[in-house]
Amino acid sequence: MELFRIKQDIPFMRYARSTIYVSVLFIVGSIALLALRGLNLGIDFTGGTTIEVSYPAPADIAGIRGHLARNGYADAQVQNFGTARDVMVRLPVKEGVTSAMLSEQVLAVLRQHDAAVEMRRVEFVGPQVGKELFEDGALALLVVSIGIVIYLALRFEWRFAIGAIFATAHDVFIVLGVFALTQWEFSLTVLAAVLAVLGYSVNDTVVVFDRIRENFRKTRSTDVAAIMDNAKTATLARTIITSGTTLMMVLAMLILGGEVLFGFAAALSIGIVVGTYSSVLVASPVVMWMGVSREDFVKPPKEESGAVV
Numbered sequence: 473m474e475l476f477r478i479k480q481d482i483p484f485m486r487y488a489r490s491t492i493y494v495s496v497l498f499i500v501g502s503i504a505l506l507a508l509r510g511l512n513l514g515i516d517f518t519g520g521t522t523i524e525v526s527y528p529a530p531a532d533i534a535g536i537r538g539h540l541a542r543n544g545y546a547d548a549q550v551q552n553f554g555t556a557r558d559v560m561v562r563l564p565v566k567e568g569v570t571s572a573m574l575s576e577q578v579l580a581v582l583r584q585h586d587a588a589v590e591m592r593r594v595e596f597v598g599p600q601v602g603k604e605l606f607e608d609g610a611l612a613l614l615v616v617s618i619g620i621v622i623y624l625a626l627r628f629e630w631r632f633a634i635g636a637i638f639a640t641a642h643d644v645f646i647v648l649g650v651f652a653l654t655q656w657e658f659s660l661t662v663l664a665a666v667l668a669v670l671g672y673s674v675n676d677t678v679v680v681f682d683r684i685r686e687n688f689r690k691t692r693s694t695d696v697a698a699i700m701d702n703a704k705t706a707t708l709a710r711t712i713i714t715s716g717t718t719l720m721m722v723l724a725m726l727i728l729g730g731e732v733l734f735g736f737a738a739a740l741s742i743g744i745v746v747g748t749y750s751s752v753l754v755a756s757p758v759v760m761w762m763g764v765s766r767e768d769f770v771k772p773p774k775e776e777s778g779a780v781v
Contacts, residue, residue, distance in 0.1 A: 480705075481698070481701045481702050482704070482705050482708070483701055484700070484701050484704050484705075484752060484753060484756070485697035485700055485701050485757065485760065487753070488697075488753070488756075488757035488761075489757075491753040491754060491757065492754065492757050492758070495642050495750070495753075495754050498642070498649070499641070499642055499645045499646070501649060502645040502646055502648060502649025502650075502652070503645065505649045505652040505653050506648060506649065509652045509653070509655070510652060511648065511651055511652055511658040512651070512655045512656065512657050512658055513606065513657075513658050514549075514657045514658060514659035514662075515549070515562050515563070515564055515659075516597070516660040517603070517605055517606040517658070517659075518564060518565065519564075519565050519596075519597050520562060520563055520564040520565050520596075520597055521562070521563045521565075521574050521575060521594065521595070521596050521597075522560060522561070522562050522593075522594070522595040522596075522597065523560070523562075523563070523575050523578055523591070523593075523594050524559070524560050524561075524591075524592040524593040524595075525558075525559050525561065525579070525582060525589050525590060525591055525592055526557055526558050526559070526590045526592050527557045527558075527559065527586060527588065527589055527590075528557070528588045529557065530556035530557055531552065531556065531557060531558075531559045533550055533551065533552060533559070533730075535585065536550050536559060536561075536582065536585060537550040539581065539582075539585040540561070540578070540582075543584075545563065545578065545581065547563065547564055548561055548562065548563050549561070549562040549563075549731075550562075551731070551732045552732075558592070561578060561582075571594060571596035575591070575594040579591050605660065609660075609663045612667065613644070613670070616667065616671075617637060617640065617641070617670070620633075620636065620637060620670075620674050621633045621634075621636075621637050624636050624637075624674075624678070624681075627678075628681055628685060629764065631759045631762040631763070631764045632685075632759055632764070634758065634759075634762060635677075635754075635755040635756065635757075635758035635759035635762070636674060636677045636678070636681070636755055638754065638755065638758050639673065639677055639750035639751060639754045639755035639758070640670055640673050640674055640677070640750075642746070642750050642754055643669055643670070643673045643743055643746045643747045643750055644666060644669065644670060646742065646746045647665075647666055647669060647739050647742050647743050647746070648666070650738075650742055651735075651739070656734075656735055656738060657735055658735070659735055661735060661736040662735040662739050664736070665735070665736045665737075665739035665740045665743065666739055666743070668740060668743070669739065669740065669742075669743025669744070669747060672718075672744065672747050673743070673746075673747035673750060673751060676711065676715070676747055676748060676751035677750070677751040679707055679711070679751075680703060680704055680707055680711075680751055680752065680755070680756065681755070681756075681759075683703035683704075683706055683707050684699065684700055684703040684756065684759075686703075687699045687700075687702055687703050696760050696764065697760065700756045700759075700760060703756075704752055704756065708752075711748060711751070715744055715745075715747075715748040718744055719741065719744050719745070722737050722740045722741050723737075723741060725737040725740075726738060726741055
């Protein structure tokens, strides 16, 4: 599907050096932010208390959140779950206060706002469990990255695998860097979004790489930059349509989804933008500078030996 067709190749590779420098700068900046400020880990990772309550009528989430904040629970996370009458309140670990004590205090505050509220369930997540979740999430990122490298090395060529993993690491580091800079809460849903960004970025990069490989095989040209420019231009319409429609859906979640979906949608929005950028302007320059050529994809013809007389 093409909404528009570009007749002349766009010289993307002319700006390859600048785009790589910008990407390296962003990666270094993100690593510095992660080292200096760190991520604002949510209750999923740090531990805390989850309280589920039920109201006789649809709950006023904003009103409940404001009432808790005025009574000393400004760090409480309030959201619906299941139905509009069911509410989940999540609170971080408080020193010297047990989960049972905290739940009773919160329930008393909630009953000041609405006496009909009923306790449904209380669950405590210890810091050790949160630490294990964080370590498992980091391990998942590592395993997925290794799998991507192996897949691309087998499907294309080892230089393409390195270019793709650099571009993917670029996207993940920038998403994490933004969360470290803004101190938005990093929860399990945000981790899921980071993994989704990783897959999205690789998919976009593979589409461009596939066209580059096809161009290497069907042309006699030895100008690697020109071959890559042609491949990127040919796939640009598809890239814009895919990224644009996906971003529209994610922005709708970001704007209309409320606090519950904010972190997830924000991570995806940033990831889609930087993922599209890296698949077009980051991955291919790395492959070119590593010395890829037409000979890597086109086998030389075998010389036929003459008949012995």
